[in-house]
Amino acid sequence: MSEKKEEVEEKNEGDKNLETIVEQLREELNNVLEEVKDYKDKYLRVLAEMDNQRKRVIREKEELERYANERLILSILPVVDNFERAINTDENTNNVQEILDGVKLIFKQLKDVLEREGVKPFESVGQKFDPYKHEALLAIESEEHEPSIILEEIEKGYLLGDKVIRPTKVTVSRQKEEKEDDTDGNQG
Numbered sequence: 001m002s003e004k005k006e007e008v009e010e011k012n013e014g015d016k017n018l019e020t021i022v023e024q025l026r027e028e029l030n031n032v033l034e035e036v037k038d039y040k041d042k043y044l045r046v047l048a049e050m051d052n053q054r055k056r057v058i059r060e061k062e063e064l065e066r067y068a069n070e071r072l073i074l075s076i077l078p079v080v081d082n083f084e085r086a087i088n089t090d091e092n093t094n095n096v097q098e099i100l101d102g103v104k105l106i107f108k109q110l111k112d113v114l115e116r117e118g119v120k121p122f123e124s125v126g127q128k129f130d131p132y133k134h135e136a137l138l139a140i141e142s143e144e145h146e147p148s149i150i151l152e153e154i155e156k157g158y159l160l161g162d163k164v165i166r167p168t169k170v171t172v173s174r175q176k177e178e179k180e181d182d183t184d185g186n187q188g
Helices: 002-067 070-087 096-116
Strands: 119-122 134-141 150-155 157-160 163-166 168-174
Touching: 070 096, 096 119, 134 150
Parallel strands: 134 168
Antiparallel strands: 119 157, 150 168, 157 163
16 A cells, blocks of 8 residues: 555655646746737837838928928029019119119029029030030031030030039030042032
8 A cells, every 4th residue: 555655645746746847837938928018019119119200201301392492492582572673663764784784783693592502504615525514406517626525505504512403505516527529520
C-alpha cells in the first residue's frame, strides 16, 4: 500500500507542479495580452496622429495655393490705381508729353514690383541661340554674323530667380545659302 500511497502523492505533487506551471503560463499570457493591448493602443494613436498630420498638410497646401499670389497682387494694386488715375485725368488735356511721362512712371512702378518679386528680363541680342531661353520667330541670312546669333529681340524674355518663365522671341542669323548653277550655267 505504501507504494500506492507514494504514487498518489507523486501524482498530487505532479498535479500541483502542473497547476503552478499552468498558473505561471496564464500570468505570462495575461502580461503579454496586456502588452499587445498597449502596443495596439499606441499604434492606433500614432495612426490617428499621422492621419491628422496628413490632413493638416493638405489643408495648409490648399490654403497656400489659394493665397500664394496675395502679396504680389497687393503690390500690383497701386499700379492699377495709378492707371485708373491716368485714365480719369482731364480728357481735354492736350499735353501728350505729360500723359507719356505719367505712363512711363507707371511702367517704372510695375517694373519695380516685378523686380522685388524676383522677375527680371534678360538680354539676348548678340548671344548664341539657346532653345531653353529663346524662341526663334525669324531667321535672316547674314554674312556678318555666325549662324544662330540673335540679331533682334521681338519680345523680351524673363527669369524668375534662375528659371526662365518666358523665353525671348528673337530673330536669328543663318548662313547664306549658296545657289547652285542649273544645267544651262545660269544661277537659279
